[in-house]
Amino acid sequence: MKKWNFGIVGAGSIADFHAKAVQSLANACLKGICGTNPVKVKTLAEKYKCKIYKSTTEMLGDPGIDIISIATPSGAHMEPAVEAANNGKHVICEKPLEVSLERIDNMIEAHAKSGTRLGGIFNYRFNEVVRLLKKTVDSGRFGKITNASVYVPWWRSDEYYKSSWRGTRLLDGGGALMNQSIHMVDMLQYVAGPVSSLKAYTATLAHPQIEVEDSAAAVLRFRNGALGIIYGSTASFPGQFRRIEISGTRGTAIIEENSIKVWNFDQQNDEDEEIIQKFSNIEGGGGVSDPMAIPFEPHARNIAAFISSVETGLPFEIDGHEARKSVEIILGIYKSAKAGIEVNLDS
Secondary structure: OOOEEEEEEOOOHHHHHHHHHHHOOOOEEEEEEEOOOHHHHHHHHHHHOOEEOOOHHHHHOOOOOOEEEEOOOHHHOHHHHHHHHHOOOEEEEOOOOOOOHHHHHHHHHHHHHHOOOEEEOOHHHHOHHHHHHHHHHHHOOOOOEEEEEEEEEOEOOHHHHOOOOOOOOOOOOOOHHHHHHHHHHHHHHHHHOOEEEEEEEEEOOOOOOOOOOOEEEEEEEEOOOOEEEEEEEOEOOOOOOOEEEEEEOOEEEEEEOOEEEEEEEOOOOHHHHHHHHHOOOOOOOOOOOOOOOOOOHHHHHHHHHHHHHHHHOOOOOOEHHHHHHHHHHHHHHHHHHHHOOOEEOOO
């Protein structure tokens, strides 16, 4: 069995999750870390007993590195991703892929040109309950979908934003949507299909020191005709679990974090009670007020799926084009809120 050697670019809190996820996989090995903060780099390297690279260029010049994991601030993903492609390295990149469509397209183009793979991290997709919901929607059991909505009523303290890239337009690219709620935006389009158009409001209500929104609400029309809502916030003390609601002419499901709160169809079957019992409890803190209160295992499954795509040559479900979709929706919300217009995403 081949072991895939990883190098992580970035040494912040999310890099720790990447490192733990990589080290948990039987066919992966964390070879080294680089970053702009030498103290954080040293701490992580010692924790995971791996090499310190002086720069991204040095890491990419190592022929022993197979895959680069990018865990830098969001608006600093493009440069290492493109450089990795130019050096023949595959890239798995933390969400969002980047903060503008132009920068994302540069990443996609670079990897297409070099023949390497570019994948995104949307670890929430790898929760078993999300897979179940997707499968059930695709089976037609909900009938005609009429509502598909997500809610992320989270809380972040002023300390979270203090002396940080978070909450800046340049490196965060946005606030409660681009950073915290993007997982649910991705899951919404993954489960319910493409968003056709939207109208939105954004506001900064609890953290006046940041440059971006801490609250956002959008009304959506999906290509399949369904309507829906996106609500994302870091101004909802003390924070509640994120939630997705899917309703149709034949059934309704409400998923809160990784548990099922409602699973009701016009024709119940023998498996439904087992499903409700199996997914009755929420595991972990969900990151509602503490970004570190999430499990690393979904990251590990996300990375394992990427490795599998590299090994087999089969498509990766969250390739560059797929990871781009959630950013496009969020940027559409920002455009609508700023201009006070309906934004058409089908054009």
